[in-house]
Every structure is written in C-alpha cells, then in structure tokens.
Amino acid sequence: MRAQxxxxxxxxxxxxxxxxxxxxxxxxxxxPSLFGPAAYYVANTAxxxxxxxxxxxxxxxxxxxxxxxxxxxxxxxxxGVAMLFAKRRLRRSSWxxxxxxxxxxxxxxxxxxxxxxxxxxxxxxxPGGGFQxxxxxxxxxxxxxxxxxxxxxxxxxxxxxxxxxxxxGALLFAAVGLWGLAEGAGFLANLDAGFSSGPIGSLFSGGAxxxxxxxxxxxxxxxxxxxxYSMIKILEDPAEGPPPEV
Amino acid sequence: xxxxxxxxxxxxxxxxxxLVHIFKxxxxxxxxxxxxxxxxxxxxxxxxxxxxxxxxxxxxxxPELGISLMVDRLSGAFLLLAxxxxxxxxxxxxESFGYSxxxxxxxxxxxxxxxxxxxxxxxxxxxxxxxxxxxVAAYLMVSYPPRSWQAVEASFKYLIFGTVGAMFLxxxxxxxxxxxxxxxxxxxxxxxxxxxxxxxxVIGGCLVVGLFVKSGTAPTHxxxxxxxxxxxxxxxxxxxxxxxxxxxxxxxxxxxxxFFPVMREVFSVILFLGTLSVILGHLMAFQQEDIKxxxxxxxxxQIGTILIGVGCASSFGVSAAVYHCFNHMTAKxxxxxxxxxxxxxxxxxxISHMSGLWAHRPLFVAAFALFAVxxxxxxxxxxxxxxxxxxxxxxxxxxxxxxxxxxxxxxVSSAYYLKVLRAFFSPSETPVPHRRPxxxxxxxxxxxxxxxxxxxxxxxxxxxxxVLFSVGDSAVDGASYRDVVLGK
Numbered sequence: 001m002r003a004q005x006x007x008x009x010x011x012x013x014x015x016x017x018x019x020x021x022x023x024x025x026x027x028x029x030x031x032p033s034l035f036g037p038a039a040y041y042v043a044n045t046a047x048x049x050x051x052x053x054x055x056x057x058x059x060x061x062x063x064x065x066x067x068x069x070x071x072x073x074x075x076x077x078x079x080g081v082a083m084l085f086a087k088r089r090l091r092r093s094s095w096x097x098x099x100x101x102x103x104x105x106x107x108x109x110x111x112x113x114x115x116x117x118x119x120x121x122x123x124x125x126x127p128g129g130g131f132q133x134x135x136x137x138x139x140x141x142x143x144x145x146x147x148x149x150x151x152x153x154x155x156x157x158x159x160x161x162x163x164x165x166x167x168x169g170a171l172l173f174a175a176v177g178l179w180g181l182a183e184g185a186g187f188l189a190n191l192d193a194g195f196s197s198g199p200i201g202s203l204f205s206g207g208a209x210x211x212x213x214x215x216x217x218x219x220x221x222x223x224x225x226x227x228x229y230s231m232i233k234i235l236e237d238p239a240e241g242p243p244p245e246v
Numbered sequence: 247x248x249x250x251x252x253x254x255x256x257x258x259x260x261x262x263x264x265l266v267h268i269f270k271x272x273x274x275x276x277x278x279x280x281x282x283x284x285x286x287x288x289x290x291x292x293x294x295x296x297x298x299x300x301x302x303x304x305x306x307x308x309p310e311l312g313i314s315l316m317v318d319r320l321s322g323a324f325l326l327l328a329x330x331x332x333x334x335x336x337x338x339x340x341e342s343f344g345y346s347x348x349x350x351x352x353x354x355x356x357x358x359x360x361x362x363x364x365x366x367x368x369x370x371x372x373x374x375x376x377x378x379x380x381x382v383a384a385y386l387m388v389s390y391p392p393r394s395w396q397a398v399e400a401s402f403k404y405l406i407f408g409t410v411g412a413m414f415l416x417x418x419x420x421x422x423x424x425x426x427x428x429x430x431x432x433x434x435x436x437x438x439x440x441x442x443x444x445x446x447x448v449i450g451g452c453l454v455v456g457l458f459v460k461s462g463t464a465p466t467h468x469x470x471x472x473x474x475x476x477x478x479x480x481x482x483x484x485x486x487x488x489x490x491x492x493x494x495x496x497x498x499x500x501x502x503x504x505f506f507p508v509m510r511e512v513f514s515v516i517l518f519l520g521t522l523s524v525i526l527g528h529l530m531a532f533q534q535e536d537i538k539x540x541x542x543x544x545x546x547x548q549i550g551t552i553l554i555g556v557g558c559a560s561s562f563g564v565s566a567a568v569y570h571c572f573n574h575m576t577a578k579x580x581x582x583x584x585x586x587x588x589x590x591x592x593x594x595x596x597i598s599h600m601s602g603l604w605a606h607r608p609l610f611v612a613a614f615a616l617f618a619v620x621x622x623x624x625x626x627x628x629x630x631x632x633x634x635x636x637x638x639x640x641x642x643x644x645x646x647x648x649x650x651x652x653x654x655x656x657x658v659s660s661a662y663y664l665k666v667l668r669a670f671f672s673p674s675e676t677p678v679p680h681r682r683p684x685x686x687x688x689x690x691x692x693x694x695x696x697x698x699x700x701x702x703x704x705x706x707x708x709x710x711x712x713v714l715f716s717v718g719d720s721a722v723d724g725a726s727y728r729d730v731v732l733g734k
Binding site: 024026027036038062076083164174177178186187 | 250302305356359372389392421424427429449
C-alpha cells in the first residue's frame with residue numbers, strides 16, 4: 001500500500017516536470033498575425049483554387065496528399081476491425097425498438113440523407129466536407145442497426161456493397177491524383193490539371209475539390225458504417241436471447 | 247520515375263484487393279502476387295532513378311506550400327530494403343495462409359505504401375500521417391489470426407506503446423510548426439537555428455522519444471519482444487526485417503537534418519540509448535527459452551547496434567549503420583523463417599524441445615547456422631563486416647564504451663545462438679511430429695543465404711564500397727538535401 005502511494009507521487013512528479021518542460025518551450029508571439037504558408041493560404045486560396053472554404057482548399061488541394069493518407073488511416077482501421085471481428089457464429093439479429101420509434105425513424109431518414117449529401121457536396125463553399133458528411137451518412141446505418149436490428153440494415157445495404165463503395169472512394173481519390181500526374185501538373189494537381197475553377201461561391205467551383213470530397217465521403221461513410229456493423233454483431237449474440245423490454 | 251508512384255502503387259493495390267475479391271474471387275491470389283512484383287519493381291526503379299537526388303512537390307505547388315517527396319541515396323537505400331523485404335514476407339504468408347485472408351493482404355499492401363511514404367516524404371506532418379497508416383496496419387498484422395489470445399494481447403500492447411510514441415511525434419511536430427510555421431524538412435532544417443534553445447530542446451526531445459518508442463529502443467522496448475514473437479512467422483520476419491528499420495530511417499533523417507548543426511546533444515542521447523539497447527537486448531535474449539522471443543530480443547540489441555552508428559554523428563557511422571540494417575534484414579528474416587518452420591514442425595517454440603532437427607531438415611538448420619554466425623559477428627560473414635565498420639566509426643569519434651558493448655554483445659550472442667544450435671544438432675528419441683513440405687520457404691531461405699553471403703563481400707568490391715559510403719554522405723549533408731528539395 002505504501003509503495004503504491006509512493007509510486008503515485010513519483011508518477012505525478014514526473015508528469016508535472018514534463019509538463020513544466022513543455023510549458024517553458026511554448027512560444028506565444030505578441031503579434032497575432034499569420035506568417036509563413038498560413039498567411040499565403042489566407043490571401044490566395046480563392047484565386048489559386050476557386051474554393052471559398054480555406055480549410056477545404058488546404059485539405060484537398062495544397063496538402064491533398066496528407067488527406068489521402070488520413071483517409072487511408074480510416075480505411076486501414078476499418079479493414080482491420082472487420083478482420084478481427086469476422087466470426088461466423090455471430091449472426092445478425094432482427095431485434096429492434098418499438099413500432100413508434102421505427103415509424104419515426106422512417107420519416108427522418110430522407111432528411112438525414114439530404115443533409116449528409118449537402119455537407120459532402122458543398123464542402124468547398126461552406127464548413128463541412130467529406131469526413132463530416134461521411135460520418136452523417138454512417139449515422140443512418142447506425143440508426144438502422146439500433147432501431148430495426150442489424151439484419152434489416154444488412155438486407156438494405158449489404159456489407160459487400162459498403163466494401164465496394166469504400167474501395168471505389170479510395171480509388172477515385174487516387175485516380176484524381178493520377179489524372180493530375182498524367183496532365184503533367186503533379187499528383188493531386190487541381191486547376192493546373194485542367195479542372196475548371198468556376199465562379200467562386202457556386203456549387204460548381206473549386207476544381208477537383210468537390211470530387212475529392214465525394215471520394216472521401218464514400219470512404220468515410222461506408223467505412224464507419226462497416227466499423228459499427230462489425231462490432232454490433234459481437235453484442236448481438238443470438239444465444240443470449242432478446243434484450244429486456246424497456 | 248516520379249517518386250509518388252512508389253507510394254500510390256501499393257496503396258492502390260490495397261484498395262483494389264477488396265474489389266477483386268468481390269468480383270473476381272478466383273483471381274485474388276494471382277493478382278496479389280503480380281501486383282507485389284509490380285510494386286517491388288516500381289520502388290526499385292524509383293530508388294535507382296533518384297539515386298542522385300530527385301524531388302517533386304504534389305499538386306504543382308512550391309515546396310513551402312505543398313508536400314514534397316524526395317529521393318536521395320539514404321532514402322533510396324531504405325527503399326531497396328523495403329522492396330526486398332516485403333515480397334519475401336508476402337511469399338511466406340502466401341505459403342502459410344493461402345489466399346483466403348484477403349483482408350490481411352489489404353493491410354500488407356497499405357503498410358507497404360506507408361513505409362515507402364515515410365521513406366520518401368520531405369514533409370514533417372506527412373511523415374506522421376504515414377507513420378499512422380503503417381502503425382495501424384502493423385498492430386493489426388500482429389494480431390492476425392485473431393484466434394490466439396497472446397497475439398491479441400501483444401497487438402494491444404503494441405497499440406498502446408505505438409500510440410504514446412505517435413503522440414510524442416505529434417507534439418514535436420506541433421512545437422516545430424509553432425516555432426517556424428513550416429513543415430517542409432528542407433526549409434525547417436534552415437530555420438532550426440533561429441528557434442529558441444528551450445523550444446528546440448522540446449522539439450528534439452519529443453521527436454526523438456517518439457521515434458525511440460516506435461523503433462523499440464531499450465527503455466521503451468517492452469512491446470517489441472511480445473509483438474515480434476507472437477505474430478505469425480512471415481509477419482515476425484517483416485516486423486524485424488523491415489518495419490523497425492523504417493523508424494530508424496526516420497530517426498537518421500530527422501536527427502541529421504534538424505539537429506545536426508544546432509543540437510549535438512541529440513546524438514549523445516542516441517548513442518547512450520543505443521549502447522543500453524545492445525547490453526539489455528543481448529542479456530535478455532540470453533535468458534529466453536522461447537526461440538522467437540530470443541530472436542525478438544536480439545532485434546532490440548541489433549537496433550541498438552545500428553543506433554550506435556547513427557549516434558557517432560559522422561558520415562562513416564551512418565554508412566556502417568545502413569550496411570548493418572541490410573545485414574540484419576537478410577539474417578533476421580532468414581532466422582525467423584527457419585525458426586518459424588522448425589517450431590511448427592516440432593509443435594513447440596521451447597528451445598529445449600527442439601532437438602533432432604538436424605536429421606529432420608538439414609538444409610534449414612545449416613541456413614540457420616549461417617544466419618546466426620553472420621548476425622553474431624563471426625568473421626568473414628556479413629555481420630562481422632558491418633560490426634567492424636561500426637567499431638571503427640565509434641572509436642574514431644572517441645566513443646570507447648559503445649565499441650566495447652558491441653564486442654561484448656558479440657560474445658553473448660554467440661553464446662545464445664550456440665545454445666539454439668546445440669539443441670538443433672542434438673539427437674532426439676521422439677520423432678518430429680509434422681512434416682509439411684515447404685518449397686517456398688526453402689527457396690526464400692536459400693535466397694536470403696545467398697544475399698547474406700553476397701553482402702559480406704560488399705566492402706571489398708571497390709564500386710560497392712564507394713556506393714555504401716556515399717549513402718552516409720547524403721545523410722549528413724543537409725545543404726545538398728535542401729538544394730534538391732527546394733529545386734536549386
């Protein structure tokens with residue numbers, strides 16, 4: 001017991017000294033103005049890329065290669081979770097919630113889908129984009145699983161279809177990148193590769209950015225949905241019987 | 247050839263495998279094999295065509311705004327290492343698992359793409375992103391197949407340690423971005439001199455600690471023996487042969503570019519922890535009863551040996567370290583392949599049970615002996631050559647204790663490899679229970695033995711040795727790196 005307390009104090013002292021060391025290293029500039037590439041991005045995004053959302057322009061144009069990698073992290077995780085939970089004996093269940101909830105959900109689904117697609121498609125002109133819109137798409141399938149049971153979810157959107165959507169999203173991203181390479185403008189080039197910029201603020205602007213948003217939306221939406229579906233199969237072991245009535 | 251292809255080709259294969267599996271199930275195996283060949287050739291061509299320095303920036307931006315990829319001799323050497331190690335591991339996986347676990351092959355190709363990305367990138371944050379892909383894929387490959395709880399536990403341990411390391415890396419990147427506003431390595435290396443020393447120490451500490459955790463250096467090595475020994479044979483070979491070296495590459499690249507002119511203390515730390523890894527790794531390996539754990543602890547020691555070369559902070563030291571990376575890859579992949587095959591035949595990984603194997607598979611045991619003496623550092627084998635160069639580099643800079651540690655490690659490692667070989671050669675009353683033919687593993691082991699012997703001759707061939715020493719020059723020379731990346 002005494003040794004435990006002693007170890008805790010040692011740990012706390014180590015954490016505090018580490019924190020103090022990092023605190024000392026902080027640089028707080030008195031001048032709040034941007035410098036370096038950040039200042040350039042803020043000044044020139046509109047003319048360089050045709051997108052009015054600077055964050056989307058940095059994510060999908062200036063540093064698009066990072067986003068390619070980040071979406072691949074999610075792809076890797078989804079693939080791995082599906083591999084870890086690929087157990088045949090766990091079957092899909094059709095237990096759901098009460099009819100009132102099922103009906104209410106049925107009315108909400110179209111609106112959620114419209115909302116999700118608007119986030120994805122307008123990622124270059126308003127806050128949002130493929131990652132966020134994809135997550136909203138995934139909530140539809142998550143709600144399907146919770147409210148109607150995972151059997152219904154799998155009958156509407158089969159796991160294979162999700163797999164196809166996810167992989168095609170990833171390939172679409174790579175294809176847009178390779179198109180820029182083929183045009184001689186470099187991997188993931190936007191306006192230089194012949195994508196039209198369009199009037200700033202309109203739906204058809206920003207060159208390849210909307211296309212890449214759709215690709216990431218496909219990857220993330222299908223991926224998160226597969227992730228949830230793989231894990232909820234573990235929770236719904238038919239041998240245990242239906243969950244208690246609430 | 248454009249360096250980006252070496253990253254995009256394996257990643258695209260990873261995205262294509264699920265589609266091939268769904269639509270053309272029969273062709274999965276063949277397409278995986280063919281695409282592995284293509285990826286390997288593409289990596290090798292990128293490495294050789296960029297041998298004198300090639301850089302491209304994504305999207306046609308300037309290096310300051312976009313993300314640059316860059317090949318020079320150091321990255322070319324590690325690219326060749328990956329292009330050799332991945333196909334060998336894939337062939338071994340194909341033999342032991344068949345084509346059915348297609349998700350495993352997806353992870354395999356994604357980790358290949360990420361490894362190439364880490365090696366090629368000239369951007370600090372991009373390196374972190376690829377580290378994430380590579381680590382997630384590695385955690386999951388360790389836990390394959392998810393039947394054995396040891397593998398899942400080791401994978402979980404690896405996940406926790408790897409995440410801590412990644413957080414340190416991210417903190418270091420955040421601090422350097424806060425201080426300079428730049429992410430391009432070429433520009434950062436110029437601006438490091440203007441960073442206040444207090445902040446510089448935080449940047450150096452965080453980046454180096456993160457990479458130490460990822461490479462399994464001594465005080466943070468706990469995940470490595472579990473992960474490398476619980477994984478399947480082909481995955482163990484890949485982890486020890488290639489994946490650990492990638493973190494070493496990142497350490498060489500970042501320490502020389504960012505801290506070589508401004509903060510030499512980083513190299514003392516690398517030297518100290520390298521020495522500690524050599525001592526601890528060899529002593530721990532000596533105590534192991536499990537053959538794969540023994541090999542895994544030996545990996546800790548060998549990483550320490552490589553780090554001693556890096557810590558010398560000289561061109562000669564880095565060349566010797568890179569040479570040792572190649573020797574360790576061939577020998578350790580071979581050792582894991584042989585040990586995995588023999589342990590499966592004996593249905594036990596306990597060294598005391600592994601008797602009578604000389605009569606059972608003489609060629610495998612002979613190859614094991616070759617790899618073991620090479621790695622232990624018996625002249626005239628390849629491990630001796632690189633250790634000799636490391637000793638020269640270390641004593642030339644006046645570091646006596648690390649040199650002594652390498653010599654003492656050689657004695658200890660000869661002792662533990664002799665223990666294993668004695669078990670292999672001793673006669674056994676009980677017959678070996680399994681006898682599955684292993685044509686692919688046999689050929690891979692033969693290939694690795696040939697490579698092992700050829701590498702020993704490298705320092706004596708005039709052309710090869712000058713190539714070897716130019717690798718170290720390109721690592722140390724920050725000015726030529728900047729010239730290539732910034733396009734002067």
